[in-house]
Structure formats: structure tokens, C-alpha cells
Amino acid sequence: MTPVILLLWLVAALLFTAGLAVAIRRSALARRVVYGFSIATCGFAIAVALVHLLASPAITSTAVLPLGLPWIGANFRLDALSAFFVLVINLGGTAASLYGLGYGRHESEPRRVLPFFPAFLAGMNLVLLADDAFTFLLSWEFMSLASWALVMTRHRDDDNRRAGYVYLVMASVGTFALLLAFGLLAGPEGGYAFKTIRAHGASSGLTGLVLALALLGTGSKAGLVPLHVWLPLAHPAAPSHVSALMSGVMTKVAVYGFIRIVFDLLGPPAWWWGVPVLVAGAGTAALGVLYALMQNDIKRVLAYSTIENIGLIFVGLGLALAFGGNGMKAAAALAMTAALFHVLNHALFKSLLFFGAGAVLTATGERRMEMLGGLLNRMPATGLLFLVGAAAISALPPLNGFASEWLMLQAILLSPDLPQWALKLLVPVVGALLALAAALAAACFVRAFGITFLGRPRSEAATNAHEVDRLSIAAMAILALLCLFTGVFPALIIDALAPVVDALTGTRMPVQTHIAWLSIVPVAESRSSYNGLLVFLFITISASLAAFVIHRVASNRVRRAPAWDCGFPDSSPATQYTADSFAQPVRRVFGGFAFRATERVDMPAPGDGRPARMTVTLHDLAWELVYDPVVRLVNFLAERLNHLQFLTIRRYLSLVFGALVLLLLIIASWP
Amino acid sequence: MIDMSLIDGLSIQISQMLLVLVSAPLLTGLVRRVKARLLRRQGPPLLQPYRDLIRLVRKEAVIAESASWLFRIVPYIVFAATWVAAALVPTFATGLLFSWSADLIVIIALLGSARFFLALAGMDVGTSFGGIGSSREAMIATLAEPALIMIVFTIALVAGSTQLSTVANAMLAGVGLRVSLGMALIALIIVAIAENGRIPVDNPATHLELTMVHEAMVLEYSGRHLALIELASSIKLLLYASLIACIFVPWGLAPAGAPLHVHLIGVAVYAAKLGVAGILLALFETMIAKMRVFRVPDLLGAALMLGFLGTLLRFVSRSL
Secondary structure, three states: OOHHHHHHHHHHHHHHHHHHHHHOOOHHHHHHHHHHHHHHHHHHHHHHHHHHHHHOOOOOEEEEEOOOOOOOOEEEEEOHHHHHHHHHHHHHHHHHHHHHHHHHHHOOOHHHOOOHHHHHHHHHHHHHHEOEHHHHHHHHHHHHHHHHHHHHHHOOOHHHHHHHHHHHHHHHHHHHHHHHHHHHHHOOOOOOEHHHHHHHOOOHHHHHHHHHHHHHHHHHHHOOOOOOOOHHHHHHHOOHHHHHHHHHHHHHHHHHHHHHHHHHHOOOOOHHHHHHHHHHHHHHHHHHHHHHHHOOEHHHHHHHHHHHHHHHHHHHHHHHHHHHHOOOHHHHHHHHHHHHHHHHHHHHHHHHHHHHHHHHHHHHOOOEHHHOOOHHHHOHHHHHHHHHHHHHHOOOOOOHHHHHHHHHHHHHHOHHHOOOHHHHHHHHHHHHHHHHHHHHHHHHHHHHHHHHHOOOOOOHHHHOOOOOOHHHHHHHHHHHHHHHHHHHOHHHHHHHHHHHHHHHHOOOOOOOOOOHHHOEOOOOOOOOOEOHHHHHHHHHHHHHHHHHHHHHHOOOOEEEEOOOHHHOOOOOHHHOOOHHHHHHHHHHHHHHHHOOOEEEEEOOOOOOOOOOEEEEEOOOHHHHHHHHHHHHHHHHHHHHHHHHHHOOHHHHHHHHHHHHHHHHHHHHHOO | OHHHHHHHHHHHHHHHHHHHHHHHHHHHHHHHHHHHHHOOOOOOOOOHHHHHHHHHHHOOEEEEOOOOHHHHHHHHHHHHHHHHHHHOOOOOEOOOOOHHHOOHHHHHHHHHHHHHHHHHHHHHOOOHHHHHHHHHHHHHHHHHHHHHHHHHHHHHHHHOOOOHHHHHHHHHHOOOOOHHHHHHHHHHHHHHHHHOOOOOOOOOOOOOOOOOOHHHHOOOOOHHHHHHHHHHHHHHHHHHHHHHHHHHOOOOOEOOOOOHHHHHHHHHHHHHHHHHHHHHHHHHHHHOOOOOHHHHHHHHHHHHHHHHHHHHHHHHHOOO
């Protein structure tokens, strides 16, 4: 059996599981069956993808099923690129299923989650395997609808209904753009099979349009600014393990779609393709993390941080296009490796963080950070694992987020050799925005972890929180260990990515695993090198050494006492810094131009008994500048067209006649 | 032969690690002493920081009741990350055995890790002072870190490497006077002042001032934990001085494989550089007043812009 057939059987098994979830009446049993089957199928899919990627990446395995468009059938194909993404998606899927096994116990409406969860996984896998436009779009829509159903789990909540509506509209816009993109790629003969498209490519005049449509279609699913507005509404609305899948995994399917269309189907890249991708990516990275810093809902913080990370990935892809268009294959391979590495990393730590947020939600029933605090003492395991995820996403060495960002910065350092002036001026700006985004991300996660897990509990719920079940912790622990592993041994990942990168950019990064001590050397040793393992060992050894020496030679006595706080400790937890007050300095620095933030302080005169008030106003410019005008235009047009409903029959007939004459004129004048 | 160079490299690496550890409090003591003399005070003796550290280490650690386990391990993480970072910056010799395991970007990220955990520790006890320090530190870092990365870009594009030993060798070989390097130097000095919490950004000598940053974060620490954090901040000051010396005045650095007396000269030259850096810092701090905390972004924004312009110049001048 070829790998692609095997994977299709696994997809069928997932769909069957979805059916079982409907059939089984007892929800406790249904939960075990659904998540148990999902773990098994996703784990099997990981094995298939891993074997394919490591053993025979150059071989593509294809299959045609007698479904879909009658004259081409439903085409499926597994190559190195889709194998890598199958790996990432099912890694997230396995972890989410394991987590769901424990977390799902607290689900108030399991019947609204269980059937759609495996269907969602099946849809994502199908997108990766699709090898013609029809199957691709069908799977894409299936994935969107399954995830929409999951977003609407708690549909009685007004906010969730709005989130679902916005998601549905944005998903339709995205699919529509992709439909047009594939239409242009297929050309007048209608060769919708990817094989046919690959053979003739897009006609040269249309590449710009296809690129724009691909960016629009996949970018709206991935969350590129300003197409991101649905994401922070929809991702947090779903149950936490589904949020993890949507944020950590489904956005990666969108990245896959972009890579498939632009790097594979569209033909050899031109340098200017990189420009819109770089601009969109860098803007998304910086704005996404700024938004994240302003949020008070922990799941929203994570959703906005997903937007930032998608921006980083698109910067890597944009650099790969810019290098590739100039024939700088080695540099393109480096940028592509950085982007794909970050795809894997983000899937790992974002799933971990959403699981952590879900654990907090289970323990306290609270998503607002202002109501939490002090959870590290009450939920030590969750706290530690969340901390690992926070450190990884903040790009701290030796964890995995740092390894991919380091590669990205090395790629930027190669770009002064780009010949075009537009790129020469653009790339330094992109580099600065990338550095800014990394620093802001660290601040964002100091805030998210610090307010939620540290300090004193700010509410009754946080005081009485208890650690969550073992399965949830196991799911988080696996992901945390993977974060550490991929960070400490980046050379292994880079080499595993080599066939994918080779297929996309025409070359690969130098072989890394033969370098002494498993260092990574992207270009040449004299230029730059990094060794995650040694950095990890150095830090561990020197910290243990310091602890050992101090405890042996000097003092190891500890006394517990009330907090010092400069002599004026206040027993009320309300005197602590809150999420809002923590973000206030950053808001004052960056909020002015990013959100047109204003602060108004109403301080009553001495003797006046009124409480003082501070009001902060933030404007979401994406809504105000992009969506509100569109909404106004649509409403205006609808208002005008509304009159057509109330005409006399005479007017209707003359309208019909006019339309007929117009159409005849068009046909008559057609060349 | 290979064994010999390995042993050489290892011995240089270990002596450098010990050197930064031992000489860091001395630099702090020197700055305090010179500042006191400039103000016509007697000032503490040069070795006072060592005495403080020893006394702190011997005392019991008083830990707030609301503190978590994180509070107790952060000092060790902060110390380790800072020490490892400092051990990878060439001070008196370029032939460090492990210099290839981390480049300039990693060194900056290690300092970033130290700051990340220290900011968390500031929030751990749940007091208003800790929060104020952490949030301000986060604000300063969001500007200082990108500025540092832009400075690294400028330097890396001049020297063709982010590897510090290679950079130092390239600078020794002579790259000429360049505008972009000048910008990078000014930006790096601004960032160094901000990152070490010196005047005008923060005042290391106060504990009760509304604008304080670093001292507010570590307010709840005592005993051995405080000693480690104090030592780490001394090492950080030394690190920045070494970094500026290594990149912009690399003369006197012993090349790899040089005989012993060249290394000894290297140590002497390094000591002289540190002395000059300490005196200049004390002079600067005496001449200038502390800034309002919300003026700090302007200063750091200037550093970011200088670093950015330097990078842009390198990008643009490549084709001229």
C-alpha cells in the first residue's frame, strides 16, 4: 500500500470516528472512543509522514479516486512538502486528542464537540493530500466548516455567535479568492489537476494577480493583518484543545496552501514576489504582538500572538522568494528552512500554551487575567509547562523558538547582496520590525505568565484552583519536551527539512548533523554558528554549580516572612499590578500610532468624595480603516437596491427588457 | 598539536570565566569610588562590593509568604545566563574554546533570558513595587533589544560575521573609519547605559524613588539570592564594557595560539580598558541628571534609529 493510500485510509478512519461520535449515546464512552481513535490515527499518520520524510522524500506517491470532477477524478499526492505538514498537523492532532481525553470531561456540551473534532482533523489532512484544485477547495471548505461548528460550540453566548458569523464571512472571502486563483492557474483549458498546472505554470501576465489572490485567500485563513479580525474572535471561542488546533495547526494548513500555490504551482519566482509577502509578514508580526499586549483575556493574548508568529513565517517565505527570484539559492534555502522550522515550533508551543490556558479555565472558570494570579503555587505542573511554552515563544535560548528566529536573522544578514533597491531598502525595515516583534513578544509573555500564574490570587476562583488531570498534563509535558528537544538539537530538524527545502528552492542548507557537537552553521563557520546543546549545558552547569557552592560553603537557611514592599505591604491583592497596568508603559510608547490610544484621567478636586477614574480608549484600526468602510458600502448599496423590491409590474418588465437588450448588445459586440 | 590547541583554548576559556567572575565586582567598586571622589566624598573602598557579597551570601534568605518556587530559582538562572554570556565575549584573548557555540545574537538572547526571568521574579511576590519594576523593565527592553539587534546587524555587515572573535579580528585587521560604525558605537553606549540601569535611565544607588526600575524588581530579594542578582548585574556591566572594548577597541587582544606573555599583556590591556570605561561611566553619571521614566523611550528610540540607519547604510553602500 502506498503512503498516500494509507493516509487516505486514516482520513476515512477519522471520518468514521466522527460518525461513531454521533452514534454512541453515552457521552463518556463517546469521548473515550473519539479521542482514543484520534490519538491512534494521528499517531499512525505521524509515523507514515516521518518514514516518508526520512526514508524516501524524493518519491511522490499519488492516487486517483473516482470522485470529484468527472474528467479528472479526485487526485491525491504525498510529496516531501505535504509529508512535513502532515507531520506537523498530526503532531498537534495527537497532542490535542490526548489533552481532550482529560479536558473533555469538563465539557458542558460534548455532543457539539465530539463529532466535529475528528472531522476537523480529517479535513486538514485532506487539504494537505489534495492534488487538484477541486479536491483542494472542497477539503478546504470542509475544514473551515468543521472548525466553524467547533467555534459555535457555546452558541448561546452572543460573543461566540458573532465570532462564528465573522469567521464564516472571512472564510468565504478567503475561499472565493482561492477559487479565483485556481481558476487563473488552470487557464482557459480548465486543467485543474495540480500536475497540469505545474506543467504549464501561470501565464506571465497573471502571476501578480494569482500571487495577490493566494495571499488574500491563504492569508485570511492564516491571519495576516488586516485579514486577521476573525481570528482573535474565533480561536478563543472554541474549547481549548480546539483553540490549540485552530491556532497551532489550522493556520499551518493555510501556510501550506500559500507555499503550494506560490512555490510549487506558480512556477519559478520573480524577485518582486517577495515584496508584498515581506510587507504583509513584517507588518503582521509587529502589529499582532502589539495587539496581544493590549488584551486581558488569556486566550485572546494567545490568538493575537499566533498572528505575530504567522507574520514571522511569512517574512521567512518572503525572503525565500526574494532570494529565489535572484538565483541566490543557498540564501533562499536558509530562509525557507527558517520559515518551515518556525511552522513546526509554533505548532508545538502554541498548542502547549492553549492547553495551559485551557487548564487554567478548567481550574478557575476564568479567562480574564485580571481575575487570576498566584496559580503557580496551586497548579505547579501546569505553571511550569506554561512557563516553558512562554519562554519558547519569547525566543529564549536554548528553546526552539530561538533556533528558528536565529536562522531568520541569519537569512536577513545575507540580504545586502540582493541587487534590487526596493529590497535593499525594505529588508532592513523588515529586520527592525522582526527584532521589535521578538522583544515585544517577550514582554507579552512576561505579562501573560506573570499576571496569571504569579503574585497573589485576585479572585475567589483563583484562590481555590486545583491542578488539572494527569492526561492534560501529559499532553502539555510531551509538547514541552519537544520544545526543548527541537531547541537543543536544531541540526536534526534542519537536516530533516532538507528534502522539503530542496524541492521548493532548488537546493538545501549544508548538512548539519556531521558538524562537531551538533552545532548549526547556516553559511560558514567563520560567519555564524550556534549550538543549542552547549548553551543548554552551560546554563544548567553554571546554575547548579552556583547553587551547590553557595549551599555548601555559605548559607542555605530560609525564613518565610510577610512581603517587604518597602515597609508598606498591603494585604489587598488589588494593590498588585494588573494586566492593564503592566501594559501601560508599552501602550504609552507604541499605542499612540498603533491604536490611537488615549488616556483620560478624571481626578476629583481635594475634598471631593468621588472616586478617581482613568479611561483608556484604544482604536482597532483594522476595523475602522478596512472593515467599517466595506460594511458601510455594502449597507449603502443594499439600501439603494432595496427600492427594486417595490416597483410596479410595468417597471419590472421594462427592466427585464433593458437587461435583455444589454446582454444582446454585449453578445453582438463580442469579438 | 590539536590536543595542545584544545588545551590552550580550554585554559583560556576557563581563565576568562574566572576573570569575569572575579573582576566584575571590582569594576562596580571602581565606578562607585570614582563617583564618590568626584562628589568630594571619601567613598567606599574598592573592595566593598566583595565584602557586601560575602556578607549577603552568609545571611539567611528571607522569602515572602506569597512567593512561589520560581522566586527561589530565578537568581540562579539569571546568574548563570549572564555569566555564560559574559564568558563568550572575548576579553583578553580571541581564542576562546567555545566561542563558536554562540554568536553575538545568542549573547544578546541570553541577556534577554536573564531579564525575562528577573521580570517574572519581580511579579512573583505580588507587590506593587515589583510590578512597577517589571513593567518598566519590559518597556525598556522592547526598545533596547531591537536597538541591539540593529547594532549587531551593522557590525555583522561590516565584519562579515556575527561571531565575536571573527568580528574582533576583522576590526583588528582594519575596516577603516565608517559612519555606520560610529552610529553603532553611540547606539551601543546608549543601550548599555539603559540595560545596566545607570543614570540617566535608572539610578543604581537608590531604593526609594518612583522612577526606579531594576531595584524595584529585586526589592523582595535578600541573602544569597540578592547576592547572586547583584553579582549578575556587576557581570552584566562588565560584559557591556568588554563588548564595546572587543568590537571598537580590539587592540591588545591576544590572538589564538599566541604565547603566554602575549596573553598576560592582553590581561593587562583589558584591565586598563575596564579602568578607562569605569572612569568614563562615573564621569558621565556625575555630569548628568536622572531622566523622567517616559523620556527614556525617546533616548532608546534614538539608539534604535541610529542602529537602523547604520544597518541601512550597510545595505545601501554594498552596491555603491
